[in-house]
Amino acid sequence: MTSYACLVVEDSPMMRQLIVFALSRIKNMTVTEADDGIVGLKKLAQTNFDLIITDINMPIMDGLKLVRKIRSDERHKDVPVIVITTEGSREDRERAMALGASAYITKPIQAPQVIETVKELLKI
Amino acid sequence: MSAKSKAAVQEAPGDVRHQREEFVRSFLHKSAELTEELIRDNQTMEEQLVQLREENEALRAQLASNDVVRELRTIIERLEREQQELLQCSNELALYQRRQADTERELNDLASLYVASFQLSSTLSIGRVVKHMGELMEQLVGAQSFVLYLITADGKRGIPVSAQGRLPAALAPIALEDGPLADASLTGVARIHDPAAPRAPGEPIAVLPLQFGSQVVAMFAVYELLPHKCAWAKVDRELFKLLSVHGATALIAANLYAKEAGPRAALHDVLIHLEAERHKQLLAAEPDSGGEL
Numbered sequence: 497m498t499s500y501a502c503l504v505v506e507d508s509p510m511m512r513q514l515i516v517f518a519l520s521r522i523k524n525m526t527v528t529e530a531d532d533g534i535v536g537l538k539k540l541a542q543t544n545f546d547l548i549i550t551d552i553n554m555p556i557m558d559g560l561k562l563v564r565k566i567r568s569d570e571r572h573k574d575v576p577v578i579v580i581t582t583e584g585s586r587e588d589r590e591r592a593m594a595l596g597a598s599a600y601i602t603k604p605i606q607a608p609q610v611i612e613t614v615k616e617l618l619k620i
Numbered sequence: 621m622s623a624k625s626k627a628a629v630q631e632a633p634g635d636v637r638h639q640r641e642e643f644v645r646s647f648l649h650k651s652a653e654l655t656e657e658l659i660r661d662n663q664t665m666e667e668q669l670v671q672l673r674e675e676n677e678a679l680r681a682q683l684a685s686n687d688v689v690r691e692l693r694t695i696i697e698r699l700e701r702e703q704q705e706l707l708q709c710s711n712e713l714a715l716y717q718r719r720q721a722d723t724e725r726e727l728n729d730l731a732s733l734y735v736a737s738f739q740l741s742s743t744l745s746i747g748r749v750v751k752h753m754g755e756l757m758e759q760l761v762g763a764q765s766f767v768l769y770l771i772t773a774d775g776k777r778g779i780p781v782s783a784q785g786r787l788p789a790a791l792a793p794i795a796l797e798d799g800p801l802a803d804a805s806l807t808g809v810a811r812i813h814d815p816a817a818p819r820a821p822g823e824p825i826a827v828l829p830l831q832f833g834s835q836v837v838a839m840f841a842v843y844e845l846l847p848h849k850c851a852w853a854k855v856d857r858e859l860f861k862l863l864s865v866h867g868a869t870a871l872i873a874a875n876l877y878a879k880e881a882g883p884r885a886a887l888h889d890v891l892i893h894l895e896a897e898r899h900k901q902l903l904a905a906e907p908d909s910g911g912e913l
Binding site for chain 2: 603607
């Protein structure tokens with residue numbers, strides 16, 4: 497049975513917990529959490545992930561920088577990346593997509609939306 | 621023929637002979653006619669036979685065709701039954717999908733409530749409590765602009781401690797004399813308006829008092845929702861109820877804890893307080909005891 501590893505990079509513990517809850521509904525999904533882009537990059541250096549979910553607005557290293565770093569790394573350049581944005585930040589969303597994000601989810605997030613997007617990207 | 625009758629024939633007169641010949645000729649003629657008639661009848665009958673055979677063939681073919689029609693009708697009836705069954709299955713599936721979507725939505729709502737409750741009670745840092753409450757408003761409810769006011773001990777003023785988004789006025793302490801904020805502060809009843817309904821400039825779309833017991837200790841004033849959120853969701857009201865109670869408790873607990881040296885130190889008077897509470901309960905239960913135990 498195929499198993500999936502997902503990295504969730506989100507500074508808000510509340511949002512992180514919600515995303516982890518949504519991902520826990522997908523069979524054979526293991527989730528690694530990071531509260532910032534820098535921590536996320538460290539986790540990426542240690543493990544191979546099948547999917548990355550990142551918020552855009554984060555202190556120290558934001559989601560846009562993280563997407564750029566991920567896409568410039570040969571190891572992770574094909575890993576699907578979902579960015580979490582607010583409806584108002586259309587520019588951020590467009591920039592993230594231009595940098596190579598695979599999909600986006602707008603806040604407030606809904607578990608069914610997260611599950612559907614993840615399943616679509618992982619072709620489950 | 622006897623010799624006597626032969627002699628009679630030979631001896632017959634000429635007109636009799638003529639009559640006899642006539643009779644024979646007529647007999648032969650009639651025989652020929654009859655034969656011809658028989659032949660015609662035979663031909664007619666043969667033709668009728670052919671016609672009947674053809675009709676018979678046609679009838680057989682029709683009968684076979686009727687069998688096909690009957691068979692087709694049976695197939696159509698079976699297909700109609702199957703169609704009905706499939707339609708029933710489809711309806712049941714649609715119902716199941718609706719139920720599943722409802723369950724998913726309820727699960728999502730419960731998860732939001734669980735996360736909100738968990739995060740509010742997971743810290744005793746006053747800064748984090750305020751941050752979590754703001755996140756709850758932003759991430760779970762979908763509020764874009766809001767202010768959190770603390771109510772002063774005398775209940776006359778609201779002091780802004782946290783704010784987000786585009787606000788109708790500069791952040792400053794407010795007098796709780798009249799208006800929706802004063803009403804909510806006084807009554808402890810949340811005021812939640814339809815976001816699409818017209819309202820006075822600067823009037824919040826929701827005022828949410830956070831109360832402990834009967835006292836309102838803080839208030840959220842929500843001025844704007846995220847652009848794609850056009851109406852309150854069912855879970856928003858549940859989140860408001862949760863925030864109203866847990867938010868107030870979390871604020872008070874975090875504020876009290878700020879004076880303590882750590883979690884264990886914060887519990888040093890627990891036994892004394894337990895005893896005092898028990899004492900108070902006993903006094904309340906026995907009003908005539910004069911305070912003696």
